[in-house]
Amino acid sequence: MRIFSKLYIALILSLIYLPMFVLVINSFNQSKYGIKWGGFTTSWYTKLFNNDGLIQAALNSLTVSVIAATAATVIGTLAAVALHRYQFKGKALLSSMVFVAMLTPEIVMAIALLIVFISLGITLGFISLVIAHITFCLPFVIVAVYARLKEFDMRMLNAAKDLGASELRIFIEIILPLILPAVISGWLLSFTLSLDDVIVSAFVTGPGYEILPLKVYSMVKVGVSPEVNAISTLLLVVSLTIVIISQLLIRKDKTQ
Amino acid sequence: MNDSVALLQLRGLEKSYAGHSILSGFDLTIFDGEFFTLLGPSGCGKTTILNMIAGMEMPDAGSIVLLGNDISQVPAEKRPINTVFQSYALFPHMTVFDNVAFGLRMQGVEKKQIKPRVLEALEMVQLAHLADRKPAQLSGGQQQRVAIARAVVNQPKVLLLDESLSALDYKLRQQMQLELKRLQRKLGITFIYVTHDQEEALSMSDRILVMHQGKVQQLGTPRQIYENPANLFVARFIGEINQLDGEIVSVDGDHTYDVKVEGLQWTLKAQHNFTAGDKVHVLLRPEDLRVEYIDDFHASQYLVGTVVERNYKGKTLDSLIRLGSGIEVLASEFFNEDDPSFDYRPNQKVALKWVPGWEVVMPAEKSEVAA
Numbered sequence: 001m002r003i004f005s006k007l008y009i010a011l012i013l014s015l016i017y018l019p020m021f022v023l024v025i026n027s028f029n030q031s032k033y034g035i036k037w038g039g040f041t042t043s044w045y046t047k048l049f050n051n052d053g054l055i056q057a058a059l060n061s062l063t064v065s066v067i068a069a070t071a072a073t074v075i076g077t078l079a080a081v082a083l084h085r086y087q088f089k090g091k092a093l094l095s096s097m098v099f100v101a102m103l104t105p106e107i108v109m110a111i112a113l114l115i116v117f118i119s120l121g122i123t124l125g126f127i128s129l130v131i132a133h134i135t136f137c138l139p140f141v142i143v144a145v146y147a148r149l150k151e152f153d154m155r156m157l158n159a160a161k162d163l164g165a166s167e168l169r170i171f172i173e174i175i176l177p178l179i180l181p182a183v184i185s186g187w188l189l190s191f192t193l194s195l196d197d198v199i200v201s202a203f204v205t206g207p208g209y210e211i212l213p214l215k216v217y218s219m220v221k222v223g224v225s226p227e228v229n230a231i232s233t234l235l236l237v238v239s240l241t242i243v244i245i246s247q248l249l250i251r252k253d254k255t256q
Numbered sequence: 257m258n259d260s261v262a263l264l265q266l267r268g269l270e271k272s273y274a275g276h277s278i279l280s281g282f283d284l285t286i287f288d289g290e291f292f293t294l295l296g297p298s299g300c301g302k303t304t305i306l307n308m309i310a311g312m313e314m315p316d317a318g319s320i321v322l323l324g325n326d327i328s329q330v331p332a333e334k335r336p337i338n339t340v341f342q343s344y345a346l347f348p349h350m351t352v353f354d355n356v357a358f359g360l361r362m363q364g365v366e367k368k369q370i371k372p373r374v375l376e377a378l379e380m381v382q383l384a385h386l387a388d389r390k391p392a393q394l395s396g397g398q399q400q401r402v403a404i405a406r407a408v409v410n411q412p413k414v415l416l417l418d419e420s421l422s423a424l425d426y427k428l429r430q431q432m433q434l435e436l437k438r439l440q441r442k443l444g445i446t447f448i449y450v451t452h453d454q455e456e457a458l459s460m461s462d463r464i465l466v467m468h469q470g471k472v473q474q475l476g477t478p479r480q481i482y483e484n485p486a487n488l489f490v491a492r493f494i495g496e497i498n499q500l501d502g503e504i505v506s507v508d509g510d511h512t513y514d515v516k517v518e519g520l521q522w523t524l525k526a527q528h529n530f531t532a533g534d535k536v537h538v539l540l541r542p543e544d545l546r547v548e549y550i551d552d553f554h555a556s557q558y559l560v561g562t563v564v565e566r567n568y569k570g571k572t573l574d575s576l577i578r579l580g581s582g583i584e585v586l587a588s589e590f591f592n593e594d595d596p597s598f599d600y601r602p603n604q605k606v607a608l609k610w611v612p613g614w615e616v617v618m619p620a621e622k623s624e625v626a627a
Contacts, residue, residue: 163407
């Protein structure tokens with residue numbers, strides 16, 4: 001029975017990680033088609049860094065992701081605090097809309113955003129991409145921060161007020177330090193969501209502004225090149241790093 | 257306590273939630289330096305009053321006057337009033353020191369003054385050695401003390417305590433009661449304490465306000481409230497009490513009446529004015545009653561009953577005695593193992609006596625409120 005369950009776990013893990021493992025190996029494979037091992041090489045990485053179009057797309061992606069994640073985190077954090085702390089008309093509607101936005105099929109959101117940009121006359125490109133990415137990242141930040149806020153006995157905010165703190169000081173000195181781990185993981189989540197988004201980006205970007213996932217997608221259309229393996233490996237490293245950072249944050253927070 | 261200085265005056269306070277009135281026309285004057293307790297069962301409006309004094313809630317009408325200034329529209333953070341919360345509400349991400357320093361920092365007190373003041377406050381609650389700890393590393397009693405230090409360090413005009421001891425266990429609570437009282441005397445700050453625990457109220461307060469369903473039941477010193485309850489609610493809420501029904505037979509003179517109780521006639525003193533034929537309640541505290549062998553007395557002069565139950569309580573021995581009319585009364589006597597009169601058995605006939613004048617006679621209440 002023990003052996004069976006171990007085999008079962010091994011099967012699941014290999015289903016998830018084997019393709020990625022093959023991809024990473026192939027990015028160092030001299031053989032171009034990746035069917036057999038042709039010897040170790042880093043030439044695909046060299047080629048990758050010499051491909052100006054790809055590097056530009058990667059830089060564009062990083063720019064959009066950092067701006068979108070940061071904006072979504074700021075707006076989302078404030079929204080979560082407001083939803084948790086204040087009573088106002090339409091509060092219930094607003095909080096359920098957050099989940100609706102999270103569960104909306106990406107294609108629906110993509111078309112909706114495209115219609116908005118066209119009707120407002122916003123040129124498709126950098127601006128429209130950033131706005132679209134903020135939109136789909138926002139609910140994830142709100143949910144993360146809101147869940148964190150619910151963990152605390154918020155009567156301490158009354159205590160802070162009682163001790164003479166203004167709303168701004170309460171936010172800076174009490175709320176923000178307490179929710180900081182959730183804010184950071186909200187940012188990291190937004191960053192990864194934004195960095196690898198294809199569907200929404202495909203609809204709302206213009207010809208003048210190319211981002212990495214779309215560039216990779218168009219490259220794959222003519223066959224999986226070793227360069228694509230290399231860039232995917234780099235992306236994998238980035239997301240693994242982010243996962244490790246957020247796990248460490250959560251663990252540090254728990255031991256406090 | 258300085259009786260002549262009215263520190264805080266509540267005038268005609270009104271508050272209702274969703275059309276349901278919690279308080280109406282509520283007036284109260286609190287003197288400088290007193291330990292004042294708002295006592296009542298939950299939902300009596302005491303916490304609403306506290307929140308309005310703190311500024312956490314605004315009254316619908318009426319005014320709150322602190323040292324001659326109307327502060328009813330002043331927000332909580334600008335009032336020279338601090339609160340010790342029931343849940344302590346300490347800031348979990350700050351050390352004990354930073355928790356206590358918070359109020360001073362918010363008021364913009366100079367940095368070099370903050371440290372000595374915080375340490376002095378912590379010294380006062382005997383926690384200076386734990387200044388670097390986080391609240392989660394402290395026991396309940398220690399957290400309670402931090403909460404007190406955090407409030408008193410600001411030298412408020414009034415310190416509000418919201419059921420502040422209710423989360424502690426019995427022994428610690430008793431110890432903290434003494435400490436609070438001592439601290440209050442030392443600081444000379446006016447304390448307003450909210451509780452539903454009558455024992456706490458009696459042992460700490462200079463004055464107590466007993467409330468029920470938003471209405472003032474009685475205002476007085478602990479002794480006045482215990483010995484001369486204004487009505488049945490107060491009598492039952494504050495400690496155990498036995499209630500006998502009687503009728504005024506005749507008026508004997510100034511506040512002295514002949515009263516018929518349990519088929520016997522007694523000469524009793526009363527605060528109220530009665531005329532012959534009035535129905536009354538005669539109230540007796542269990543500890544004022546003495547159980548005696550019936551053959552020691554002429555049975556006609558004392559209440560007679562049979563022993564139903566005897567409960568050994570450690571320092572007292574409680575006897576439940578059924579009187580002739582079927583009413584059961586509780587007598588609580590200090591235990592004395594050398595006294596043979598403690599040898600009553602169930603179903604034994606005994607006499608009940610009390611020191612004349614220790615009874616309370618009040619008008620019969622038709623619609624009795626359950627305590």
